[in-house]
Amino acid sequence: MRKIAVYGASGFTGRLVVAELARRGVPVVLVGRDEARLRRAAEGSDAEVRVAGVGDRAALAAAFDGCAAVVNCVAPFESFGEPVVRAAVAAGCHYVDTTGEQSYLKRVFDAFSESARKAGVTVVPALADDGGPGDLIAHLTAEALGEEAESLTIADLRLPGGVSRGTARTALANRRLWGGQGGLHWADGAWREGTVARAETVPVPEVGADGETGELKVAPFALPGVVTVPRHVRARRVETVMRAEVVPLFGGVTEEFAAALPEGPDPAARAVARWLMAVYAVGGDGRWARGAVTGTDGYGLTAVIAVEGALRLVAGEPAPGVLAPAQVFEPADFLAALEPHGVRWSVRAEG
Ligand SMILES: NC(=O)c1ccc[n+]([C@@H]2O[C@H](COP(=O)([O-])OP(=O)(O)OC[C@H]3O[C@@H](n4cnc5c(N)ncnc54)[C@H](OP(=O)(O)O)[C@@H]3O)[C@@H](O)[C@H]2O)c1
Missing domain, CATH: 3.30.360 (Dihydrodipicolinate Reductase; domain 2)
Incomplete structure (x- = not known):
């Protein structure tokens, strides 16, 4: 199984996402700005840690290299979200995030639809509990x-x-x-x-x-x-x-x-x-x-929702571009997958 990268993996939601991926037996790469915090978040697992600040394009590209998808859990997305989307698209990774921020979300659709289509990757932002x-x-x-x-x-x-x-x-x-x-x-x-x-x-x-x-x-x-x-x-x-x-x-x-x-x-x-x-x-x-x-x-469920989405993107053949959840996932089927939670x-x- 190909690895999934979690950006902001040392944050509160990021750690829940890492735990959900581990629960499903998915190999995880923990990515973020602070090596010590990332190592603490990875403790007790054999997950890989890669350090990359949002301002370091080359480090972000290297961090996502070889991963099938990126789950972005940075905060706030308004300030730090876009470099992670850009790097995921450039690395050929599908992308989901946990934002609830309307203006950032609109910018992702406006700024990345064409590059995601060209790169053949699918970006589904705002895959959180709302x-x-x-x-x-x-x-x-x-x-x-x-x-x-x-x-x-x-x-x-x-x-x-x-x-x-x-x-x-x-x-x-x-x-x-x-x-x-x-x-x-x-x-x-x-x-x-x-x-x-x-x-x-x-x-x-x-x-x-x-x-x-x-x-x-x-x-x-x-x-x-x-x-x-x-x-x-x-x-x-x-x-x-x-x-x-x-x-x-x-x-x-x-x-x-x-x-x-x-x-x-x-x-x-x-x-x-x-x-x-x-x-x-x-x-x-x-x-x-x-x-x-x-x-x-809502936080635990957000981790489940983001992971469910990322794994569906990786397992399927989603249309490329920036898409709304219901444009990519069969709505009733996705909601049914959340019922056990x-x-x-x-x-x-x-x-
Ligand atoms: N819509 C919803 O329903 C919903 C549900 C859950 C979460 N969320 C959203 O998800 C986001 C994460 O929430 P959270 O509670 O997990 O926040 P958090 O605990 O503060 O985690 C934020 C992460 O972003 C990283 N970060 C912050 N500034 C950074 C920078 N300048 N460069 C690189 N990384 C940086 C932090 O790194 P460090 O660990 O190194 O500090 C941390 O890993 C928030 O925007 C939240 O609103 C939304």
């Missing part, structure tokens, strides 16, 4: 609607829960976006500036309701789905929202708060931290379809 299942469930929901959607709302309905220091630093790097200014929506065939959202509340989804009933208050929030979903779903408008009480938590992160956090939430906190992505599609005649996907331990999902259409 961008991965959110994109797949949006595809299935639109399919259930069976016609062009007048509007499609993607909602991140996670409850407040523990975040990693890397996520907090990512929030700082995306202050403008996650603070509520900026972001994109999709309208009439183009991406447009502004995280506008007409929905102020959304119905509690059946899957993942966890005792909640009625309507949930939501607020506009820049999610990855608006960049990926219009690539494979027919919709006049695509908007993204988040549970209203969670928005200020992301927007209000300070340097002091981030510095005081532990590297990641502990296993007990992770076990009860619930994530929930829901999609609401409305057709021209008012017909609707709804889908939702949920689970716990506690993921539940459903799609329902009116009638």
Whole structure:
């Protein structure tokens, strides 16, 4: 089996990705900027360690040499993601990452689609607990609607829960976006500036309701789905929202708060931290379809999702280019592969 490289392998998510690859018996190369931290992350295994900072093109190229795919877990992607994508494409490696950062994600599609196609490699960014299942469930929901959607709302309905220091630093790097200014929506065939959202509340989804009933208050929030979903779903408008009480938590992160956090939430906190992505599609005649996907331990699940995606790219013959998850993976099949990890999902259409 060919090796998979993990960039940022000494970080919180990176270590979870390394563990998931090891659990599946995949040979791993741990890559990052700090040899001592990488060696600690590799302790107890015979995994290879290769040192390469994001500013060192030659070292990155050498680090990915001979690998079938790269899983990028750097933070924040806004600051450090692109050199890793560039190096993976140049080395002929398929690529996935765990970003949830909308502006970085859009730049990856804009900047690397042509070079990835020419290199014959497939790049699937945002393969984390929001961008991965959110994109797949949006595809299935639109399919259930069976016609062009007048509007499609993607909602991140996670409850407040523990975040990693890397996520907090990512929030700082995306202050403008996650603070509520900026972001994109999709309208009439183009991406447009502004995280506008007409929905102020959304119905509690059946899957993942966890005792909640009625309507949930939501607020506009820049999610990855608006960049990926219009690539494979027919919709006049695509908007993204988040549970209203969670928005200020992301927007209000300070340097002091981030510095005081532990590297990641502990296993007990992770076990009860619930994530929930829901999609609401409305057709021209008012017909609707709804889908939702949920689970716990967003960080552990993100590692499973990224590894599942990387291994599917390596095992299959994916079309080259930068692609949304649902453009590469069969959505129901991918979600079914997450079920043994506690993921539940459903799609329902009116009638
Ligand atoms: N969308 C989602 O649902 C989701 C879920 C999970 C994770 N994520 C994202 O995944 C990313 C990783 O999160 P995390 O909690 O694992 O963060 P983390 O623990 O801080 O790890 C970040 C990694 O990036 C490396 N890094 C930072 N600055 C670097 C630089 N200048 N040059 C090279 N490497 C650098 C760090 O290296 P060192 O180890 O040497 O410090 C570390 O390995 C974050 O952006 C987070 O938001 C998203």
